Amino acid sequence: MDLESVRTFVAAADAGRFQDAAAELAVTQQAVSKRIAALERDLGVRLFTRTPRGAELTIDGQAFLPHARDLLRVAERAASSVLAGRRPLRVDVIASRSAASALMRAFHRAHPEIELDVVMLFDVDTAVAALRSGAIDATFRAVAAPGRPLPEDVESARVDDEPLELLTGPAHALASARSVTVAQLTGHRIWIPGIVPGTEWAAYYDDLIAEFGLTIEATGPNFGSDALLDTIADTPALATLMGGHTRLVWPAGHGLRRIPVTDPTPVYPHSLLWRRGNPHPALPALRAHLAATAAAPGAPGTWTPPWAIPHTASSPPPAVPAEPGARPALPAEPGAGSAVSAERGDGRARRRPPALPYRTTQVP
Amino acid sequence: MDLESVRTFVAAADAGRFQDAAAELAVTQQAVSKRIAALERDLGVRLFTRTPRGAELTIDGQAFLPHARDLLRVAERAASSVLAGRRPLRVDVIASRSAASALMRAFHRAHPEIELDVVMLFDVDTAVAALRSGAIDATFRAVAAPGRPLPEDVESARVDDEPLELLTGPAHALASARSVTVAQLTGHRIWIPGIVPGTEWAAYYDDLIAEFGLTIEATGPNFGSDALLDTIADTPALATLMGGHTRLVWPAGHGLRRIPVTDPTPVYPHSLLWRRGNPHPALPALRAHLAATAAAPGAPGTWTPPWAIPHTASSPPPAVPAEPGARPALPAEPGAGSAVSAERGDGRARRRPPALPYRTTQVP
DNA sequence: TAGGGGAACAACCACTGGTTGTGCCCACCC
DNA sequence: GGGTGGGCACAACCAGTGGTTGTTCCCCTA
Numbered sequence: 001m002d003l004e005s006v007r008t009f010v011a012a013a014d015a016g017r018f019q020d021a022a023a024e025l026a027v028t029q030q031a032v033s034k035r036i037a038a039l040e041r042d043l044g045v046r047l048f049t050r051t052p053r054g055a056e057l058t059i060d061g062q063a064f065l066p067h068a069r070d071l072l073r074v075a076e077r078a079a080s081s082v083l084a085g086r087r088p089l090r091v092d093v094i095a096s097r098s099a100a101s102a103l104m105r106a107f108h109r110a111h112p113e114i115e116l117d118v119v120m121l122f123d124v125d126t127a128v129a130a131l132r133s134g135a136i137d138a139t140f141r142a143v144a145a146p147g148r149p150l151p152e153d154v155e156s157a158r159v160d161d162e163p164l165e166l167l168t169g170p171a172h173a174l175a176s177a178r179s180v181t182v183a184q185l186t187g188h189r190i191w192i193p194g195i196v197p198g199t200e201w202a203a204y205y206d207d208l209i210a211e212f213g214l215t216i217e218a219t220g221p222n223f224g225s226d227a228l229l230d231t232i233a234d235t236p237a238l239a240t241l242m243g244g245h246t247r248l249v250w251p252a253g254h255g256l257r258r259i260p261v262t263d264p265t266p267v268y269p270h271s272l273l274w275r276r277g278n279p280h281p282a283l284p285a286l287r288a289h290l291a292a293t294a295a296a297p298g299a300p301g302t303w304t305p306p307w308a309i310p311h312t313a314s315s316p317p318p319a320v321p322a323e324p325g326a327r328p329a330l331p332a333e334p335g336a337g338s339a340v341s342a343e344r345g346d347g348r349a350r351r352r353p354p355a356l357p358y359r360t361t362q363v364p
Numbered sequence: 365m366d367l368e369s370v371r372t373f374v375a376a377a378d379a380g381r382f383q384d385a386a387a388e389l390a391v392t393q394q395a396v397s398k399r400i401a402a403l404e405r406d407l408g409v410r411l412f413t414r415t416p417r418g419a420e421l422t423i424d425g426q427a428f429l430p431h432a433r434d435l436l437r438v439a440e441r442a443a444s445s446v447l448a449g450r451r452p453l454r455v456d457v458i459a460s461r462s463a464a465s466a467l468m469r470a471f472h473r474a475h476p477e478i479e480l481d482v483v484m485l486f487d488v489d490t491a492v493a494a495l496r497s498g499a500i501d502a503t504f505r506a507v508a509a510p511g512r513p514l515p516e517d518v519e520s521a522r523v524d525d526e527p528l529e530l531l532t533g534p535a536h537a538l539a540s541a542r543s544v545t546v547a548q549l550t551g552h553r554i555w556i557p558g559i560v561p562g563t564e565w566a567a568y569y570d571d572l573i574a575e576f577g578l579t580i581e582a583t584g585p586n587f588g589s590d591a592l593l594d595t596i597a598d599t600p601a602l603a604t605l606m607g608g609h610t611r612l613v614w615p616a617g618h619g620l621r622r623i624p625v626t627d628p629t630p631v632y633p634h635s636l637l638w639r640r641g642n643p644h645p646a647l648p649a650l651r652a653h654l655a656a657t658a659a660a661p662g663a664p665g666t667w668t669p670p671w672a673i674p675h676t677a678s679s680p681p682p683a684v685p686a687e688p689g690a691r692p693a694l695p696a697e698p699g700a701g702s703a704v705s706a707e708r709g710d711g712r713a714r715r716r717p718p719a720l721p722y723r724t725t726q727v728p
Numbered sequence: 729t730a731g732g733g734g735a736a737c738a739a740c741c742a743c744t745g746g747t748t749g750t751g752c753c754c755a756c757c758c
Numbered sequence: 759g760g761g762t763g764g765g766c767a768c769a770a771c772c773a774g775t776g777g778t779t780g781t782t783c784c785c786c787t788a
Binding site: 017018019029030032033034037050051052053054055 | 764767
């Protein structure tokens with residue numbers, strides 16, 4: 001089954017005659033006949049009954065037609081997803097289960113008509129380069145990396161402070177605590193595999209360690225959060241830190257505990273970054289949505305690295321809510337299903353650890 | 365863009381190396397390389413960055429990947445829609461805006477996991493033949509046509525009595541009535557274009573005329589319900605009858621009135637027909653749903669033709685609600701969007717009146 | 729610096745998918 | 759009732775796509 005045959009089938013079904021379909025597709029009637037015959041051979045059913053004055057759909061043809069239209073629609077959407085200029089809003093998140101992903105899902109629920117593509121880049125440097133080149137339209141990052149301010153043409157807005165929580169197995173010494181202070185964590189082994197030096201989230205953990213004298217082990221390969229949770233659950237001496245807004249596939253029966261950390265609460269400062277002057281019509285809607293829904297960051301009793309931008313910095317007032325004129329260049333067709341698409345980590349099994357810029361590492 | 369290239373792209377993205385993708389697809393590495401290159405040429409963007417130890421997705425590649433997966437999923441669903449044995453439940457309705465369509469939409473809302481295909485056949489004869497051949501699994505019809513009882517292997521259940529309503533323009537003599545009796549209709553011109561002699565719905569109107577002495581004009585070509593409503597709205601001397609459960613695209617500003625008909629209320633007796641012994645796992649669920657939601661038919665004060673089967677005839681007690689074992693052979697994938705598909709009449713403009721078995725005629 | 733792994737390039741070949749020309753069938757019409 | 763015309767299928771032919779094998783190039787690694 002190839003798309004050209006399917007397109008021909010739809011054209012012939014609409015026209016009711018192969019000849020008209022051929023004219024519309026700028027081929028000969030014989031070509032249409034052969035394409036339809038090939039499609040029928042592929043599917044194993046007759047799609048048209050040939051009559052002296054045209055071709056009528058069989059029952060199978062009627063059943064197949066809406067699926068064929070779907071197929072063409074999805075193909076068009078796929079092609080437009082990489083079409084410069086009028087493509088969906090493309091947003092980088094730090095991981096598929098991160099708080100940024102949750103924010104994007106909420107945005108999609110609030111604006112289902114805005115088409116979205118979600119990608120996952122390696123670190124803030126990659127993301128900022130992609131922003132400036134126009135490859136992406138926005139990114140959720142904890143700007144700025146220490147010592148390197150954001151470029152002048154990149155704007156940002158603090159959108160979410162995500163408190164870290166301690167994750168332990170049922171036999172851990174702190175398992176029954178309702179909350180723990182940062183001071184209580186000193187001396188306990190905290191295991192966070194997959195930290196890549198040089199990234200902004202590695203810098204976050206570095207600062208956390210330096211500030212409070214924690215013991216964070218980043219050793220060993222990262223086999224994904226499932227393996228991490230298994231190990232944590234089974235190892236009384238081991239705990240890990242995890243973003244409180246992270247949505248996990250929570251394994252049942254492991255007795256895992258999520259315990260808030262206080263005094264102060266370390267928070268991961270998610271910001272939205274975008275290039276000044278990016279004309280994508282959906283970008284103001286995203287900014288307005290985040291400005292409206294984000295809890296006030298920088299709450300007392302929390303800690304962030306000194307290089308995290310304050311929530312008031314360099315961020316102009318959020319744009320007014322998107323009006324009809326600000327709709328995406330390719331408005332979603334009514335009833336055309338979900339307009340968001342993102343590559344989740346739960347796809348088919350990989351034969352080997354993913355290559356960059358993929359990342360399955362645990363992040364705040 | 366052809367599906368084979370897209371399939372190759374997904375395989376390469378999953379594997380991270382062209383060679384592994386080639387092995388999985390049983391082609392050579394060079395073939396994969398050429399397919400990917402062709403796809404990139406088609407789309408106009410680079411999808412992979414080639415590295416010494418494999419190929420990584422570019423940002424465009426990451427954005428394209430979920431759409432590519434969608435495309436393959438939809439293609440698979442399209443192919444399975446005509447796969448004998450494990451295809452979606454295929455139901456014939458009398459028209460896309462009919463009460464049967466509404467019932468099917470309600471069923472889909474109640475059981476979104478059951479995949480459905482909706483087709484529209486010409487009349488009860490065609491539908492029954494399709495039932496017996498297995499081309500469809502169920503049909504909503506007003507059985508049985510006069511003088512011809514249903515075949516012995518076809519079962520039926522009365523599922524909806526649809527009251528007819530009078531539809532008039534604002535200047536019609538009866539426009540301001542809250543309801544009209546059948547007797548009041550005598551003498552008024554009732555226009556129902558598109559009645560095809562020999563069909564069971566033509567027989568319904570014939571009986572209605574014979575019983576109450578109405579004046580029904582079936583003259584003129586049928587240009588669809590929009591044109592019908594336009595004419596009704598503008599012509600004070602003309603009215604039409606319409607099923608009270610019909611969902612119309614209601615034109616604003618026309619001043620159209622829907623007026624109940626009483627004493628008695630003519631109702632169109634929708635029944636569900638299916639072949640005895642049809643093993644489709646979703647069929648019991650549909651029957652149970654309809655049995656549970658259908659209003660009790662045959663209410664006093666209503667009229668149906670004498671040949672309409674009574675609601676108690678030949679219909680065994682509805683099957684128990686479908687249990688997990690009765691799920692469709694191809695269960696909907698989680699999060700895979702709507703599982704219902706039907707050819708609606710609002711598709712692309714046709715170049716000429718539709719060929720049979722299409723029908724745009726107005727029906728009860 | 730040599731070796732190895734992985735993708736791209738080149739040349740070749742089969743077969744797909746287009747074209748033109750023609751035949752057949754049925755509805756319609758004189 | 760037979761001629762006519764419209765519409766699809768079949769046949770023959772041809773170009774170009776898309777596969778193969780053989781080879782080169784590049785970069786990481788030992």
